[in-house]
Amino acid sequence: MRSTSYATLGAFVLVLAVPTSAAADGSVIGGNPVRVSESPWVVALASHDRFGTERSGQFCGGVLVGRSTVVTAAHCLSKEVLGVPWQQVRDLRIVIGRDNLAGRGGQELKAANVWVNPRYDSWTNEGDMAVLRLEKPAGRPAIQIAGRGDAAYRPGTGATVYGWGDTTGEGSYATALRSAGVNVLEDSVCAGAYPGSADGTYKPASMLCAGEPRGGRDACQGDSGGPLVVGGRLVGLVSWGTGCGQAGHPGVYTRASALLPAVSQHGAD
Numbered sequence: 402m403r404s405t406s407y408a409t410l411g412a413f414v415l416v417l418a419v420p421t422s423a424a425a426d427g428s429v430i431g432g433n434p435v436r437v438s439e440s441p442w443v444v445a446l447a448s449h450d451r452f453g454t455e456r457s458g459q460f461c462g463g464v465l466v467g468r469s470t471v472v473t474a475a476h477c478l479s480k481e482v483l484g485v486p487w488q489q490v491r492d493l494r495i496v497i498g499r500d501n502l503a504g505r506g507g508q509e510l511k512a513a514n515v516w517v518n519p520r521y522d523s524w525t526n527e528g529d530m531a532v533l534r535l536e537k538p539a540g541r542p543a544i545q546i547a548g549r550g551d552a553a554y555r556p557g558t559g560a561t562v563y564g565w566g567d568t569t570g571e572g573s574y575a576t577a578l579r580s581a582g583v584n585v586l587e588d589s590v591c592a593g594a595y596p597g598s599a600d601g602t603y604k605p606a607s608m609l610c611a612g613e614p615r616g617g618r619d620a621c622q623g624d625s626g627g628p629l630v631v632g633g634r635l636v637g638l639v640s641w642g643t644g645c646g647q648a649g650h651p652g653v654y655t656r657a658s659a660l661l662p663a664v665s666q667h668g669a670d
């Protein structure tokens with residue numbers, strides 16, 4: 402986040418991957434297109450006011466974790482991303498069921514309540530979570546959050562990250578939802594990569610490390626707040642990293658189990 406590019410966020414989200422060392426294999430560099438119908442819990446956060454109408458005004462991802470409850474990253478609702486405090490964004494919308502941001506499929510709902518973690522630390526990136534209560538039920542299946550101790554968090558597990566963010570690391574934001582396969586990595590990998598710098602500090606209790614040892618597949622700007630999924634359960638939210646898809650700099654996710662108290666307190670069901 403802070404690191405690379407809030408500026409490009411003005412443009413928006415998307416997913417995955419950059420290229421550095423990876424071969425020019427579409428699935429490696431950019432992930433692959435996916436249907437929202439197959440991952441109905443992936444949502445986009447949008448504001449035409451702040452980000453324009455092209456791409457539906459998308460600026461971050463989010464995840465439906467209850468009938469009327471969406472989780473996202475706290476930094477998505479920061480002034481750095483929005484340009485103004487979130488309370489001043491008059492048309493914050495949650496876009497549900499829209500594969501292609503250039504179209505009008507699915508629905509756009511308002512948030513009846515927004516909780517942004519007041520303990521989010523923009524220096525370390527710890528506590529990067531927010532809970533949005535929808536004005537009415539989304540009418541789509543929610544995803545279950547993997548509880549602490551779930552085998553889904555084990556290093557070596559294959560996971561999938563979803564988003565409409567940057568597909569190149571250079572500001573090419575996707576219009577169609579994409580996903581990429583990454584692996585849950587040992588905490589020690591991110592602890593070594595991110596001991597503490599302007600990009601953030603890896604905190605294993607509340608963050609999850611995932612990527613590819615050689616780089617290639619990853620989330621990127623605009624994917625923030627979106628889901629990292631293992632076996633149909635949510636294990637993380639896209640949060641931060643140095644660059645995108647670079648060897649030695651995996652993606653860092655908000656550990657989904659750390660969301661549970663906030664979801665039961667601030668969610669709707």
Ligand code: ARG
Nearest residue numbers: 402620622623624625642652
């Ligand atoms: N902070 C970015 C966003 O706001 C997400 C960055 C994720 N980076 C990564 N290399 N996994 O969209």
